Amino acid sequence: MLHKEFFRYVIPSMIAFAFSGVYSIVDGWFIGNNIGEAGLAAINIAYPITALIQATGTGIGMGGAILISISRGKREPEAQREYLGITMGLLIGVGIVELIAMYAFYPNILHFFGASGEIMDLGSEYIRWIIYGTMFQIIGTGLVPIVRNYNGAVIAMISMVLGFAANVLLDWLFIAILGYGMFGAAAATVCGQGLAIVPSLVFLLKEKKLFGYMKRASELKKLKEVLLVGASPFGLTLSPNIILIIINKNAIIHGGAGAAACYAVVCYVVYIVQMLLQGVGDGSQPLISQYYGVGDEAAVKKLRRMAYVMAEILAAVFMSLLIVLRRSIAIFFGMGAQGIEDVSVALPIFTFGFLFIGFLRVRTSCFYAENKNLNAYILIYGELVLVGILASAVLPQIFGITGVWFSVPVTQAILAVLGLIMSRKTRGKKERNTTMDNAAECCD
Numbered sequence: 060m061l062h063k064e065f066f067r068y069v070i071p072s073m074i075a076f077a078f079s080g081v082y083s084i085v086d087g088w089f090i091g092n093n094i095g096e097a098g099l100a101a102i103n104i105a106y107p108i109t110a111l112i113q114a115t116g117t118g119i120g121m122g123g124a125i126l127i128s129i130s131r132g133k134r135e136p137e138a139q140r141e142y143l144g145i146t147m148g149l150l151i152g153v154g155i156v157e158l159i160a161m162y163a164f165y166p167n168i169l170h171f172f173g174a175s176g177e178i179m180d181l182g183s184e185y186i187r188w189i190i191y192g193t194m195f196q197i198i199g200t201g202l203v204p205i206v207r208n209y210n211g212a213v214i215a216m217i218s219m220v221l222g223f224a225a226n227v228l229l230d231w232l233f234i235a236i237l238g239y240g241m242f243g244a245a246a247a248t249v250c251g252q253g254l255a256i257v258p259s260l261v262f263l264l265k266e267k268k269l270f271g272y273m274k275r276a277s278e279l280k281k282l283k284e285v286l287l288v289g290a291s292p293f294g295l296t297l298s299p300n301i302i303l304i305i306i307n308k309n310a311i312i313h314g315g316a317g318a319a320a321c322y323a324v325v326c327y328v329v330y331i332v333q334m335l336l337q338g339v340g341d342g343s344q345p346l347i348s349q350y351y352g353v354g355d356e357a358a359v360k361k362l363r364r365m366a367y368v369m370a371e372i373l374a375a376v377f378m379s380l381l382i383v384l385r386r387s388i389a390i391f392f393g394m395g396a397q398g399i400e401d402v403s404v405a406l407p408i409f410t411f412g413f414l415f416i417g418f419l420r421v422r423t424s425c426f427y428a429e430n431k432n433l434n435a436y437i438l439i440y441g442e443l444v445l446v447g448i449l450a451s452a453v454l455p456q457i458f459g460i461t462g463v464w465f466s467v468p469v470t471q472a473i474l475a476v477l478g479l480i481m482s483r484k485t486r487g488k489k490e491r492n493t494t495m496d497n498a499a500e501c502c503d
Contacts, residue, residue: 072342122289132352192249
């Protein structure tokens, strides 16, 4: 029964995350082939702003969804209603604040990322329209985890796949056919996110009637809880983009434009695998949270074990596949002779980290699913700090550009060991508490 439940949640989640990983490849292909290198450079520089908007929605949505799921497990309907109300209020409120702030400061942000001249003009045109659609993006990404935690994993998958399909179709229409350029690319993204909201809203309004079930929170403590839990999935969603900026900068310093082009190809394929592995972790989260709320530790352990096994099998399969196909992948992305050689060297180094990512994505999801926020923070935000140190100040000084590539899997290996240590400490503490409780019962 538990196996069936596990796959019913995880498979749709993996498919949804895989499609979200392909988003960037499709956008990049249309823009590169129809607008040119300047357009591609502009969207890459502006993309962290888009990523921040979507990470905000994911963080708030996941924070609320986890606490809703734990409350369901504990049979606390009032708390469940309050968490739902807080989450919806935060999605709308934070969305409005972020829209205003981004619109006011986006030129400064683009300039900080290094945009100038034509790239600044194209990036501004693109990101301005992305910012206009902030509410669609925040609400769209925020509703998906809520739907998933209310036994709507298939609906959540449909929402993300529908958004992806609409984005591809509209990219083709707006860019390739109508020639709308950067505006067309931004409009396709925003419209895709807007359309993705529809299945989630229908599910919540008609199937579950949850918006009538919402209740305003009686205390600020619950709002703080949503934000604290949401900080983990927010960081997990945003961190690949920050790592991209760190590695890209150091690749240019130590290897020039050729190294940056090589890393762009590596990023495209590695990101899809990372999203698949995150799909395993986040797909198992609703069940782990629910059984954690019930207090069924045996079920939680079994679910964790299944998630680990599935993630590691996927990691091993994709690591082998990408190593074998590394030259073909470089050719597919139009790399020249030197670029093919560069990708052939760099891609296996990054795939080495898949085995550690598989463990980390599941372990991190388990930590925030069980409301162990500090442990999740250490693994998520520690990755950014370690990559920054290793890629900027340590490994490249010894190994050059190869050191930049190795900074990512080395960081993931260190954090995997740390995650294992924290997991064992948490388990040991829990066992000691159980022993003390049993001893107290005997004394009574």
